[in-house]
Amino acid sequence: MxxxxxxxxxxxxxxxxxxxxxxxxxxxxxxxxxxxxxxxxxxxxxxxxxxxxxxxxxxxxxxxxxxxxxxxxxxxxxxxxxxxxxxxxxxxxxxxxxxxxxxxxxxxxxxxxxxxxxxxxxxxxxxxxxxxxxxxxxxxxxxxxxxxxxxxxxxxxxxxxxxxxxxxxxxxxxxxxLPDSTAVVAYTSGTTGRPVGCALSHRGMASCCDTLLAGWRHTVxxxxxxxxxxxxxxxxxxxxxxxxxxxxxxxxxxxxxxxxxxxxxxxxxxxxRPTYLCAVPSFLEKLYKRFLRTAQESGRGALFERAARTAREFALAVERQRLGRGSGPGLELRMQHALYERTVYRRLRSALGGRVMRATSGGSPLGRDLALFFEGIGVYVNDGYGLTETGGGITAQPPGREKSGTVGRPVPGTEVRVAEDGEILVSGPSVFQGYVGDETATRAVLRGGWLATGDLGHLDAEGYLSITGRKKDVIVTSAGNSVAPAPLEQRLRMHPLLHEAVVVGDDRPCVGALITLDPEFLAFWRGGLGLTGDGPTRQAREENALRDEIARAVAAANSAVSRAESIRVFRVLPTTFDHVNELLTPSLKVRRDAVVRHYAAEIDAMYEARTRPAPPAPQEEVLAWDDADDVFR
Missing domain, CATH: 3.40.50.12780 (ANL, N-terminal domain)
Structure with missing residues (x-):
């Protein structure tokens, strides 16, 4: 530990x-x-x-x-x-x-x-x-x-x-x-079972705010x-x-x-025209996709992609320099970045009002590539970490030592540990008072002054925390492989066509995914195919092209994980997740258990689509799931 x-x-x-x-x-x-x-x-x-x-x-x-x-x-x-x-x-x-x-x-x-x-x-x-x-x-x-x-x-x-x-x-x-009086009873999002009320004190909520203001107010x-x-x-x-x-x-x-x-x-x-943006990863993902779609609609898609690549490369070089691992952007990269600043980046910032200096992302981890993109266009995104039970943020990026892809370091006065099983433990003044009317649940998470968060992560040698997922979300396939779904889902969502993705596979022969499509980008994508012909033939060709595009997105996500962790089957759902069907939390996170229950029949059908006449031996069964398969039926 x-x-x-x-x-x-x-x-x-x-x-x-x-x-x-x-x-x-x-x-x-x-x-x-x-x-x-x-x-x-x-x-x-x-x-x-x-x-x-x-x-x-x-x-x-x-x-x-x-x-x-x-x-x-x-x-x-x-x-x-x-x-x-x-x-x-x-x-x-x-x-x-x-x-x-x-x-x-x-x-x-x-x-x-x-x-x-x-x-x-x-x-x-x-x-x-x-x-x-x-x-x-x-x-x-x-x-x-x-x-x-x-x-x-x-x-x-x-x-x-x-x-x-x-x-x-x-x-x-x-x-x-009194400072220790309860200020808020905030009910958890209820991703499993009924929500429970977290009692948060005036002192705890103020402590979190005042610490962030003391160390980071100048960035706002x-x-x-x-x-x-x-x-x-x-x-x-x-x-x-x-x-x-x-x-x-x-x-x-x-x-x-x-x-x-x-x-x-x-x-x-x-x-x-705010000077600071407080958002969640899904908002920043949609914002990036909107930038891309707008550029493609105006015939500048290739220009945007080059500018986005330069932004990430520039931000990466700057990050290496501030962490003492490099000399910063070279002359050619600086010149390219300056060119795109005049032609692309300032226009992107104008969509946020033109005055945003920096931003904060919370609620779930922000992808490193997306963080580097926003830093490269001139809006550094401070990716932090916190829970309902902590009244908000407990980690933040140290000013001048920011490291994208992590959620920063513990804020002053807060301690973070990572247990042997990878669970993140937190201690500090902002930790909640307990669950209202549920002492059993309170004792289960408050252990000797430490809050067991239920989140998985790791601390690097410099004390930066990275979140890898939730303990309860870890998937164990029938072959005994443990898979953290969050990294795969994060990479899938970065494809402009994909809106949400939920990775499944508990007690299944391989990892699968439920995917929803972005309706606006899908309409634009279909229009850009330029297909001709009669109705049925054209529709079939559109579906084949869409199947190939999503398969490429899945393959790109799989490139970041081992073969045992890769997605082998997926199904595209007809509608997106929303609050009405209770598949999203108030902070726009997917209620994983609710999605799995709601689409149980679709998940069964997804795996049954590749059943074989004679069931292979357990060791052969995993090998039989060779390439990613798509299921649109």
Whole structure:
């Protein structure tokens, strides 16, 4: 077992609750722009100062007191990432209540379980549909007394209800909130079984933020200006809450973007023009594919591919130089990079608003090639690591010593170990208090002050952590071969045609994959084939070409693993994964177990497609699965 730890955190210890951030900011710099609201008609952004945010939080907190929300009460928020989320969240913390985030697309059963398990006294929902969802389960929730609909002006009504409450009441409640009081009960994504609520303290969540701000804030803020972040990740996930708290505690201007459609998000980035981007790997993968598709549609596909290759080569040379392993880019590479900077890279950055200095990726590991691409075009992506149980990030790239392909080193004050079986263990101030109402589950993961994360990884000689997968996701074939699916899936997703991939193979003779296609890129790809002929003949040729293209993508992914780990069979699914069929988590990760259950018949058919008349001996059976086979039927 190896461990690495850095110096203690430089940030001052927390003395109260997270709501204090708003009040302290208003006292320190009343006119500082803290939040930005977008006009739904004009699309312009209106900045809201620190003192205005404080007054809104205080007025809403008075309303919560008026309707009986008290310290220790739990209130759920079931809404997209929007301005009201932040104000309500801090108002709840100001009166000592605990926030229970629920993703707005959660099913009726998930909503009922979370509200019942957490014992919420109230829930704020976004629209009429969510009101109906909550209303359908109210009979089984005896503690639930309030349902507030944001789109119906519920917060305005709460403010009016509390107009008679003195401000001193809120101040008194805020000052009795202790750092170790629970701030958030965040339910895990439920990739296996029912979700459980992670109790996260004010101290734990603030510690993570303050440590990152102390060491990395200068990478967010432009010289002589104020840093800005467009928050579009769901606040129902701890990563989204981390972004919110970083902005509030760090004095960064935060805009909210609830609509995650490509057009709406692109418009928001162009108009808000953030200096820093907080994203997940799937967003960055889609962004790269969009760059590629746009270039191909304009007849510049070959130019983009050359520019992308140069970007990766340039970033690799720069990385070697900063790690003391090389002299940096040579003259020819610098000249090529400068040429593409003028013709390609700055245009790519303009799609993000033109001011993004750096970015952070979290939720799952980011592929090294993709990280090098973004660094090469001028947007370094800090790939970090964290869990719901740690309140956010516990590793980050050391400034000036970044190493793509890893998730960095433990942040100051946090220790990381890798057990003999490869499981990552974490200890530090941000580790959660335990699972609400489930001591057995808590004892199973908290062992002698260390959190057993369930993730697999390794630490290199310099203390950089690499994530290789989840313990529960490791596939064991019938021949006894152990396969980590994440690296294969990551490489498959980089092909522009492929949207998602789930590697399977437990107790099967070989590794297989379920694949979904990107609908937009598929339409463009089909149009570019230029096939002629009648309907049936043309369709057959299109399917053959598509089969060959996907087979090449599978072969490229297989080139990075051993023969025993390679994908031998695959099936293309007719639809993509989404929240509606509960195959994605709020942070856009695939629920592997749910996919395997949902497509059990397709998986069986995929393997049965290559059955042989006489079953071979066990040792011969694996050898019989020679080349990757595709199954479109």
């Amino acid at each position: 190896r461990d690495f730890a850095l110096a203690p955190p430089a940030a001052s210890p927390l003395t109260g609750g997270l709501a204090d951030s708003v009040f302290e900011a208003a006292d320190r710099d009343p006119t500082l722009p803290m939040l930005a609201r977008r006009d739904p008609v004009t699309g312009s952004w209106e900045e809201v100062t620190a003192v205005e945010v404080r007054d809104q939080v205080c007025d809403l907190a008075k309303g919560l007191v008026a309707v009986g929300v008290s310290p220790g009460h739990r209130v759920a928020v079931m809404a997209r990432t929007r301005y009201e989320w932040t104000v309500l969240c801090h108002a709840l913390w100001a009166v000592g209540a605990e926030v229970v985030p629920i993703h707005p697309t959660s099913s009726r059963e998930q909503v009922a379980h979370i509200l019942r398990d957490s014992g919420c006294v109230g829930v704020a929902v976004e629209d009429e549909q969510s009101v109906m969802t909550v209303g359908s389960v109210c009979a089984s929730l005896p503690r639930l007394r309030h349902v507030w609909q944001l789109d119906a002006g519920a917060l305005r009504e709460l403010v009016e209800r509390g107009s008679y409450i003195p401000v001193t009441t809120v101040d008194s409640l805020r000052r009795i909130v 803020v432009p010289p002589g200006g104020q840093g800005s972040v467009l928050a579009f990740l769901p606040f129902s996930h701890v990563y989204g809450l981390l972004v919110q708290n970083l902005c509030i505690r760090g004095g960064l201007l935060m805009g909210h973007q609830p609509d995650l459609s490509r057009e709406a998000l692109a418009s928001a980035l162009q108009s808000f």
